[in-house]
Amino acid sequence: METLNALPGWVKDRLHDAGKVADQLDLAVYLVGGIVRDAFLDHVRMDIDLMVVGDGIRFAKRLAHEHQGCMISHSRFGTATVVFPDRTRMDIATARSEHYEIPATLPRVSPDTLEADLARRDFSINAMAICLNTPQRGMIIDPHNGRRDLENRTVRILHDRSFADDPTRLFRAVRFEQRLQFRLECRTEQVYREAINAHWIDHLSARRLLEQVRQVCEEIDVWPIFKRLDELRVWQAISPTLGVFAGLESMVQSIDRHKNMMDTPQDVWRLYLLA
Known part of the structure; x- marks a missing residue:
């Protein structure tokens, strides 16, 4: 929870809204990507990336509806962007695994678990997540020791x-x-x-x-x-x-x-x- 509390107020408000919607839909939602890494480094970052275990587009649609935002979705990849009336935005992705059939080409993706999604990422420092659901809100998931690599x-x-x-x-x-x-x-x-x-x-x-x-x-x-x-x-x-x-x-x-x-x-x- 301390990591979430260190974020700017408007970011915390948006994350709280996201957690409430996920709870209503019985979906697990996590804060992921550069914003998590930079929060541990005490750097300010405004890009909000969420990962949903389940139907990320369904989650994005409900979030946009409840907060008078608009949604742009990409069903092929299970991703969406929600833009709120104050022009803040969230990028939302369905948890997925990736399989590279040919090196250096775009991978074949399929819905998967939190663990599989973090394992597909580029570097350990970008492979951490923070739970936004209650009662686990603020719990840090770090299966690849990204925090250790930040410290080192x-x-x-x-x-x-x-x-x-x-x-x-x-x-x-x-x-x-x-x-x-x-x-x-x-x-x-x-x-x-x-x-x-x-x-x-x-x-x-x-x-x-x-x-x-x-x-x-x-x-x-x-x-x-x-x-x-x-x-x-x-x-x-x-x-x-x-x-x-x-x-x-x-x-x-x-x-x-x-x-x-x-x-x-x-x-x-x-x-x-x-x-």
């Missing part, structure tokens, strides 16, 4: 196939590592380098690869991520002509200093690519 300031994968299943995690791992000023856990870094040598990154489509580069460029401090990706030979895995060169650091840091002055800051990532 490490980013750790949940299994050795993680980067092969989803090579976009090669970028996300470094983004989290540098943003949080953590380090890759020893075995995770070993598996990371093996994935690079195995050319798993080649299995990403150009669109998915560009999206990962764009997300790197939208981080607050881009240069440490660029440099770390170079140390791990990610740029070279994309193309032998890519990599850190003399003068790049000053160019990137100059963009960092001036990007908030741009008329279209959402396009700043294009400047990093030109650099």
Whole structure:
């Protein structure tokens, strides 16, 4: 409960509403994702991600109805977004498992348990949940020792196939590592380098690869991520002509200093690519 109490007031109100609706429908609902991780780090995060064991869309529909919100659903994935009158929002997903029939492609998903849903996630620090139902409200579920990794300031994968299943995690791992000023856990870094040598990154489509580069460029401090990706030979895995060169650091840091002055800051990532 202490973790929930540390959240902003409006977030606590929304979570209380969600728990009440879940109780009415006899569904289990959990707070998951980055908001849980950042709450343990005393960081403020406004993105609310909920996971429902059962019918997540049914839950979202009732939540929107009872609180005069609107709902957008994606039945194929069992996900929905509820937008409330004050323009706050919640992203809701049905608990699911994932099976990667072919590496680096979108997985086949099926409804599953809380435990299966947490086990499919990228890193231990993102595989924690907080129950919102009464009387277990505030109970922390941490089957993969994410809190321990937060305390040790490490980013750790949940299994050795993680980067092969989803090579976009090669970028996300470094983004989290540098943003949080953590380090890759020893075995995770070993598996990371093996994935690079195995050319798993080649299995990403150009669109998915560009999206990962764009997300790197939208981080607050881009240069440490660029440099770390170079140390791990990610740029070279994309193309032998890519990599850190003399003068790049000053160019990137100059963009960092001036990007908030741009008329279209959402396009700043294009400047990093030109650099």
